[in-house]
Amino acid sequence: MATxxxxxxxxxxDFGTTYSGYAFSCKDTPNDIKSNKSWTAGSGxxxxxxxxxxxxxxxxxEFDSFGxxxxxxxxSLAEDGKHHGWRLFRRFKMVLHNQRILSSATVEDLEGKTxxxxxxxxxxxxxxxxxxxxxxSMSNIGTRETDIRYIITVPAIWGIAAKKFMREAAIEAGxxxxxxxxxxxxxxxxxxxxxxxxxxxxKMFMVVDLGGGTADISVHEKLIDGSLKNIHAPSGGPWGGIxxxxxxxxxxxxxxxxxxxxxxxSKEMYDYFGMNRDFEVKKRKFEFNxxxxxxxxxxxxxxxxxxxNFHQSLSDRLASLKYGKHVFTRGRDKLGVDSSxxxxxxxxxxxxxxxxxxxxxxxxRMKVVDLIILVGGFAESPYVQQRIKEELPGKQVIVPGEAxxxxxxxxxxxxxxxxxxxxxLMDYTYxxxxxxxxxxxxxxxxxxxxxxxxxxxxxxxxIFVRANEEVQVDSxxxxxxxxxxxxxxxxxxxxxxxxxAFTTDPGCEQxxxxxxxxxxxxPLQEQIIKTTFMFGDTELRVFCENVKTGKxxxxxxDLSK
Numbered sequence: 205m206a207t208x209x210x211x212x213x214x215x216x217x218d219f220g221t222t223y224s225g226y227a228f229s230c231k232d233t234p235n236d237i238k239s240n241k242s243w244t245a246g247s248g249x250x251x252x253x254x255x256x257x258x259x260x261x262x263x264x265x266e267f268d269s270f271g272x273x274x275x276x277x278x279x280s281l282a283e284d285g286k287h288h289g290w291r292l293f294r295r296f297k298m299v300l301h302n303q304r305i306l307s308s309a310t311v312e313d314l315e316g317k318t319x320x321x322x323x324x325x326x327x328x329x330x331x332x333x334x335x336x337x338x339x340x341s342m343s344n345i346g347t348r349e350t351d352i353r354y355i356i357t358v359p360a361i362w363g364i365a366a367k368k369f370m371r372e373a374a375i376e377a378g379x380x381x382x383x384x385x386x387x388x389x390x391x392x393x394x395x396x397x398x399x400x401x402x403x404x405x406x407k408m409f410m411v412v413d414l415g416g417g418t419a420d421i422s423v424h425e426k427l428i429d430g431s432l433k434n435i436h437a438p439s440g441g442p443w444g445g446i447x448x449x450x451x452x453x454x455x456x457x458x459x460x461x462x463x464x465x466x467x468x469x470s471k472e473m474y475d476y477f478g479m480n481r482d483f484e485v486k487k488r489k490f491e492f493n494x495x496x497x498x499x500x501x502x503x504x505x506x507x508x509x510x511x512x513n514f515h516q517s518l519s520d521r522l523a524s525l526k527y528g529k530h531v532f533t534r535g536r537d538k539l540g541v542d543s544s545x546x547x548x549x550x551x552x553x554x555x556x557x558x559x560x561x562x563x564x565x566x567x568x569r570m571k572v573v574d575l576i577i578l579v580g581g582f583a584e585s586p587y588v589q590q591r592i593k594e595e596l597p598g599k600q601v602i603v604p605g606e607a608x609x610x611x612x613x614x615x616x617x618x619x620x621x622x623x624x625x626x627x628x629l630m631d632y633t634y635x636x637x638x639x640x641x642x643x644x645x646x647x648x649x650x651x652x653x654x655x656x657x658x659x660x661x662x663x664x665x666x667i668f669v670r671a672n673e674e675v676q677v678d679s680x681x682x683x684x685x686x687x688x689x690x691x692x693x694x695x696x697x698x699x700x701x702x703x704x705a706f707t708t709d710p711g712c713e714q715x716x717x718x719x720x721x722x723x724x725x726x727p728l729q730e731q732i733i734k735t736t737f738m739f740g741d742t743e744l745r746v747f748c749e750n751v752k753t754g755k756x757x758x759x760x761x762d763l764s765k
Contacts, residue, residue, distance in 0.1 A: 211353035213345070214619030216387070217332050218357045218612040219370075221297040222416030222446060223254035223581060224271070224328065226336050227612045228352075230345065234620040235399055237613045240339065253609055254581075257297060259324050259331075263289035270331040278314075279473035287473075291317065293324050298417045300366040301359075301442055307369075314469065325373035329356075333379060353383050355619040357611050358742070359413075359420045360388040360438030364715065367743055386742045387615045389413045390422035391625055393579040394432055396614030397604055408435060409575040412561060412592075413611060414582035419443040419557040421564065423573060431624055436570060437631035437672065441560060443553040445487070445582035451549035452483050459525065459539075460510040468506045475503035490550075492590030494543045502539050550587055558595040565596070578603045579610035627676050630669050632698040634737060634744070637707045638666035638685070651706075656688060665697060665704040665712065668737045672702065675739040682736040684751075686729065687722050694718040694735055694748050718748040718757045726752055 215228035227239040239253060255271030260278050262268045269277050274292060281287035296311040299321055310318040337349060356374055358367055367386055375381045390411040397411075398404050404426035413420040423436035456479075457465045469476045479500075486498055507518055514521055519533050530542035564570055576599050582588055584607050593601050604610050618624065642652040642659035652659045668681045685692065699712040707714070722731050731752045738745035749756040 211383070211619075212347050212351040213340070214353045214355060214616050215336050216355040216357065216392075216612055216615035216619060217329065217336075218254070218389075218615065219297065219325075219328065219332070220254065220257055220416055220581070221295055221418070221444060222257060223608075224257045224332060225254035225609075225612055226332050227609070227616050228336065228340070229616050229620070231620065234617060237616050238339075238343070239609065239612065240335065253606070257295060257328065259293045259296075259327050261291050261293075261319075261327070265319075267327040267331070270328060275473075275477050279477055282471065282473035291315075291319065293319065295416070295446060296321065296324055298442065298446075300362060300369060301418065309369075322369070322373055322376070325370065326376045329374050329379065330377035333377060350380075350383075353385070353619050354379050355385055355387050355615045357389045357392055357615045358386050359415075359418050359440070360390050360422050361418060361420055361440045364744055371743070385619065385622060387618050388420075388422070388438060388742050389415070389611045390420050390438065390579075391424070391432070391434070392612075392614035392618050393577065393610045394422070394424050394426075394614065395617045395624055396610045397577050397579070397602070398426065398430075399614075399617055404575075405430070407575055408573045409577055410561065410565070410573055411577045411579065412557070412583070413440075414557065414578060414580040414588065415444045416446045416581060417442060417444040419553075419560070419582075420580075421561065423564070423570060427626070431626040433626060433674070434628040435674075436564065436567075437629045439560075439564070439631075441556060443556045443560075444580075445553070445585075447553040448487060448549050449480070449483065451552070452487075455545070455549070459522065459531065460506055461513050463513050464506055464510040467509050468503060472503060472505040475505055479503055479506070486546075488584060490543075490546055490585065490587045492587045492594075494546075494587075497540045497542055498546050499534055500539045500541065502537050504537060507537070547587070550585075550591070554588055554591050558592050561592070562596060565599070574599055576601045579607045581608035583607045623677065625677055627674050628739075630671055630673050630675060630739065632700060633665075633667060633671045633702055633704060634669050634696070634698050634739075635665050635667040635704075635707075636683070636735060637662075637695040637697060638664045639688075640664040640666075646705075663706045663708050665699075665707050665709070667704070669739055670702045671700055679739050680736050681739060682734055685733045685735060687720075687731055687733055688728065690722050690724060692720045692722065692733055694720065694733070696746060715744075718746065720748050720750055720755070720757055722750065723753045 212231050213228055217226050225240060227237050229237045258271055258274045260268045260274035278287060278292045281290055291313040293311055293313050299309055299311055309321040311321045311324055312318055356370060358370055374384055390413045393413055394411045405428055408425045410423045419440045421440045422438045425433045425435050482501055511517055522531055530545055532540045534540045565573060583603055589603055639660050639662055642661050647661045651661045653662060666683060669675055695717050696715040697707045697712050698715055701711055704712055720733050722728060731750060734749045734751050736747045747756060747758055
């Protein structure tokens with residue numbers, strides 16, 4: 205595997221559920237990381253170091269704009285009634301949380317209409333790459349595009365299919381696959397935290413990447429030589445900041461009515477995005493012990509539509525709801541909300557995250573872990589930080605400055621030195637389907653088949669590596685198979701079971717197959733098929749080679765069935 209040191213520049217894309225961004229640094233100054241200057245929303249109120257993961261396509265299905273620009277242009281078109289046929293896609297990354305993501309997967313636009321997912325991801329990555337290349341050309345660094353190694357961050361809990369999907373989208377966007385590497389988000393964060401001065405040498409620590417869509421958890425040991433060992437298989441769940449946003453919208457829908465919210469979203473787009481951006485600012489600042497009411501500015505159009513629909517004033521409407529004095533009007537265009545209401549919007553995703561972290565830390569081999577590092581945009585919330593500290597007493601919690609950029613910066617550092625991660629814990633048992641000699645002591649009699657002059661057993665699980673087994677990065681495990689016919693199908697399987705007997709056991713799933721054709725001019729008994737698994741990297745690689753002929757095939761993964 206080529207290391208990042210051969211490239212003059214490493215550039216990383218953090219393609220997030222809510223926000224996306226990029227950063228880069230040069231080979232000679234790897235820790236001098238430059239990111240895009242602040243992206244600014246049209247209103248100017250929300251200044252962010254990333255831009256929304258948002259794509260606008262025109263009537264012909266072609267890319268128009270990305271991020272704040274896409275939101276603002278669509279809003280402008282909607283204001284003039286010219287948005288018909290234009291389509292806006294937001295927060296679509298969560299479609300890849302599906303372990304069996306199909307190549308034909310679709311995403312929904314703002315109006316709920318579907319569109320193929322792959323082109324939307326490809327458009328996004330193409331835009332980010334162009335923005336990066338423009339920034340590099342203006343920086344007078346004087347490099348060619350071929351001097352760049354690209355890193356794309358992905359949640360550690362993503363399945364093989366999602367990683368494959370993202371790689372394919374990047375290649376279709378014009379990124380050279382040989383210069384592309386995927387980095388696991390919590391691992392990248394761990395690399396960044398060490399570089400920022402948090403002395404982790406000799407320590408075991410948990411990294412929790414709290415993003416917009418997911419909470420991504422990994423546990424590492426920092427060795428004296430500076431390398432990192434993964435000591436717990438990556439895990440987590442869909443408990444990110446967007447679920448707080450969803451609770452806010454559900455609340456606003458209850459107060460103002462579904463029709464009013466839908467009308468605001470479709471006809472008063474500036475106001476709709478303005479309302480969401482205003483909430484984002486309030487969400488980032490909300491304190492754990494806050495006793496103060498939170499004030500939200502109400503779009504005039506939202507209030508007018510709601511009052512016309514319910515035939516009553518907003519004050520009367522609030523009086524009829526269950527909130528009592530916890531929700532009230534302030535002046536003509538503001539809504540006051542008691543802090544307990546705001547807290548309730550955080551409760552479910554934060555509780556699920558902290559409970560899961562607690563369950564991991566209670567595992568016997570994890571009890572020595574007493575340091576937690578919180579990163580990701582959602583981790584910047586004072587409320588989230590304090591809740592986790594309260595619910596995991598006795599643990600030291602560190603939140604690095606600009607926690608939302610920790611993954612992005614760490615990904616750049618990782619690109620310069622990918623061998624900093626020396627081993628990972630396997631999350632599954634991997635192997636192949638094999639025929640084995642029948643053994644009455646271990647094989648059920650009903651499974652034996654008389655084949656090629658002997659009693660044999662089919663569908664045996666030939667184990668290459670077991671779940672929770674530590675493997676060195678880029679380590680190889682090879683098994684040899686003697687072919688019995690011209691065409692040999694190597695079927696790749698995985699399971700959570702550490703000791704599967706058969707590929708037909710519950711929980712076993714087929715990842716893909718490799719076809720290997722033998723040479724008909726050479727006796728089969730003289731040919732050997734060597735199957736090699738490359739473990740420990742962020743992506744699974746499998747090679748199949750006929751030793752006699754030299755013909756080799758690479759695994760094409762398929763989790764769609």
